[in-house]
Amino acid sequence: MKFQINKTSQLVTIKEDMVIQQLEEGLSAEGLTLGYYPAISQNKIFLFECLLRRVPNLFFTKYGGLPDLCAGISWTGHHSAKVQTKIYPRAATGPDLRRMFIGSEGVLGQVHDVTMRVFVKPEKTQWCILFSDKQTTLDEILSKMFSVMIQPLFVVMGDKDEAFKLCDGLKIKRLASQFMAVKLAGLSTMVSLEKAVLYDSLTREDKLVFTPGEVREKQWLDSHLLTPSCYSKMSKKYAHFFGTDTSQNKSSSQQIKKYFEEITC
């Protein structure tokens, strides 16, 4: 068996590299989800590769990035020494070696096995779409959403052309020139309340909102919005909410990478 589930602690240990989709299917059969979908356009992608490259998570806003999802990892270093971290939630035992390894792009070694957090599959998912002619209004709602710790599965915003394309795709009237589409997921009652909180954030009396109900509408949104390209656009513009910083000081991290490359040679 390539993976082993610990239901009590909601963990899965993957002993051999697996295609992420395959792993997700295995977890789904047990009513669980990895909470991770690589935000890159690549058909078959393996988990260990994602760990080495720290491939972003499309569902970051709900489940976090790969470092948040990894509870323990072991790898074989370049001198065949096997480093095995413990499996734990959080610790204060020095620098976090798990997080140091994830994203190291092979400089520190190759993954041997990994233990990831898993989650109960959401009881309910719900797309909510808010419209406004003002970008600032939607920016404020986005900020408010994160500030009250509503953690959507996904959120994307778009301007005029994209808003019109969205309305045409859903076969609804073109409501405004800007939109924010939020996919909520979780306990059924909480999702309903989170939707209410979001919609109440639009202060206009004629709230420009749309809640897709038909299967066709949800499928359209999943296929057109829940995509790596939409994610990439959001993570660049709202890096502080997406755990990214495109202005990374490369020289600092290059220093450490160069050191390890040299010692392994």
Added chain:
Amino acid sequence: MKLRPPHIKKAFLDQLESIVGAAGYSTKSVDRLSYARDSNFKAAIQHLYGKVEFPPDAIAWPENVEQVQKLVKACIKHKVPVVPFGAGSGVCGGVLAVEGGLVIDMKKMYRLLHLDTKKLTVTVEAGIMGMHLENQLQRKGYTLGHFPSSIICASMGGYLAARSAGQNSSRYGKIEDMVQSVEVVTGTGDLVQTKLVNNSPGIDLNQIFVGSEGTLCIFTKACLRVYPLPEKQIFQGYRFANMTTAMEAIRRMMQTGLKPSVVRLYDEFDTLLFLSHGEKSKKEPGFIKQFLEPVTDMAHSAAIRSILRWPKFLSVANDMIPSGCLLILIHEGQPLLVKEEHRIFKQIAIDLGAEDLAEAPARRWLKHRYSVSYKASPLFSQGAFTDTIEVATTWDRLEKLYNTMRKAMAKKALVMAHISHSYTEGASIYFTFVAPLKGLKQSEKLYDTIWDKAMEACLKVGGIISHHHGIGRLKAKYMLEEWGEGAQLFRHLKKIYDPHGMMNPGKLLLSEK
């Protein structure tokens, strides 16, 4: 108390003065004594008996980053060890100057630099005290959400160095979850600015420096996530029949994916202590009570010392306490969501047979939550000493960790515990032990024995030896076993960021020399 004279060259002192000015450093005995320890209880025992093991040679108080860099470079030039110092609230001996050297106290770099209400971040200098930061944020309607019991006497740099956790960590995370970026001066004197890479490629320097306990760098600045103050809070207490059921309740609650602000579970003895402390009378004590108080205090001390001589008996008695286990919850946030979270958690608790204690226990905890740390000092005068041990593991091992560690320590001390930081995959257990003072050598030996037994038990079960206090000097000897081959990685980090080996020696991992 006598301190050894400072081992410091005039050339170094001259350089210190040129960097921070005559008022910016000290070699006076009174200052060296003040910085000779943090809040570690073993050092407190030693000082009680007049022993000062590791006084620094000098203390400097830089006012800006340039001075910090120059100080580090001066220390490199003169081969003087560096000990970064925040506020000294750590309990693991993390600031003990085991090889002497220069303590660099960051408290003069204390400013809140920028609050960004759109990005929900705050940028601060690392010497800012926790409570000062929180007060400044709350005046503007925001919170860091970080409330360790040391908040009154801890600095941001100290939080970052140790990987601290606050009492509201189940909602807001630990400090490493809050940090967006840091600015540090490494052991080469270089300034490094990190960035947030949690969800993008690149080596995560944040998570290398955070938790490094002064062995790789000195924190000079940090940018952290903040939140608006919660609109609503709901307080709730439950009593469960036993720890097994109560742990199961917390596990189910956390695995709903919801994030309560405070989740605290007390074991039977800790529950008894909590519930037996009522509100104190505000009346002035009468003459007779004033006269009798010293007598009763002496009797009280003698009783404490006597009873602590039989920890095994105490342990058996502890197991028979019928107080049940108290769970305190605080839900906070958007009113509709908070109400629903409370309802969901209540259903879980009731399904597991909990007694609903309404809001009183949680409100009382909130009112007195910082006072427990100040109960250690009176214990000294009553002939006992205390310390705390915080470990963590996954849910499937948690009860075994609790029972194994408690059994190991109960041979030598009175032990109680609570769970104060919970996650979907596990939790942290916080043990408190009390043992009798028996003179310097015997007390040190007893202290070390209790810790050794606790750590051996923890490592045996596979728990993490520290959740938020850090390692310091106290637990450094267990780190080889904790890290395994990972220790070699740390040694490489030392070569990169502290090639001269002078950053806070004797901490995190004992050196091989």
